Amino acid sequence: MNIKILLAEDDSDFGMILKQYLELEGFEIFWFQNPEDIVCALKSDFNFNIGILDIMMPNIDGFSLAKIILKEKPDFPILFLTAKNQKIDRLTGLKIGADDYISKPCDPEELTLRIKNILKRSVISESITQYKIGTYILDTEKLLLIHPNEKIRLTIRENELLLYLLKFNHKTIKRDDILNNLWETNDYFTGRSLDVFISRLRKYFQHDYEIKIQSLRGIGFEINFPEN
Incomplete structure (x- = not known):
């Protein structure tokens, strides 16, 4: 190709x-x-x-x-x-x-x-293309986050970050681990980039108060998605 x-x-x-x-x-x-x-x-x-x-x-x-x-x-x-x-x-x-x-x-x-x-x-896994996250559905093939009230088009990076966070549900994940695994680098600018993406994901999930991505100062994030 x-x-x-x-x-x-x-x-x-x-x-x-x-x-x-x-x-x-x-x-x-x-x-x-x-x-x-x-x-x-x-x-x-x-x-x-x-x-x-x-x-x-x-x-x-x-x-x-x-x-x-x-x-x-x-x-x-x-x-x-x-x-x-x-x-x-x-x-x-x-x-x-x-x-x-x-x-x-x-x-x-x-x-x-x-x-x-x-x-x-940008190559989406063909094995699983949809994930239920509380009242949302993540469609990785179409890059959509779907809620009864709206459909949100995700960027490839947003989709990748969300999939990564789903692996650590109800756990604490270090900032350094996210940056090194997804950005493959860890500096000031990539750290600020991560903050931008986390803020966007929080806004996307505003319709479900049970979905939480909490910041832990100096550590990283605590991820909590409802079990389905």
Whole structure:
């Protein structure tokens, strides 16, 4: 299977380097320097497996472009490229629904590894596709969290985190264990990313007061889902 990557990068030199390297890794790269062309592609043939979006682009920045894409393709995996180290950039991207980010100039090998990890997470297990969580149903195949009052479209990372937490029902789980197992790294920014995802999951479960994800300062989280 050819992995088709949507690359949005307005810098000619950096874009060419990324394109050539990723093609050597066996990916099929569709490079756009003008984000408006991607918006047009959404209306026709948009069959990419993952998007790599530079945040700082003319006319339409990476965040705005991601919102446009995810509105049409809610489960589309996105990795942001940013030349900044400001945490607001990274957290904003995660709140939009991105799966990961990497700072420029980036190590091509690290970028390739992150792409492969995201794609690996996007392959849903065929053995069990639905889990009952209190008054909710988690459909891992469709990336949906379903409640009688609403349906919530999950990102791949949200789905992965929720599945991981389900393994530790009625137990305490350390922050470091989650970060090392899911993010495969443990630093300030990934820690803040985890907090963003935990906050989102809490909001998703607002219709069932028996579902609790409690923070334990300096330790991690205590997970409590009703037994069914």
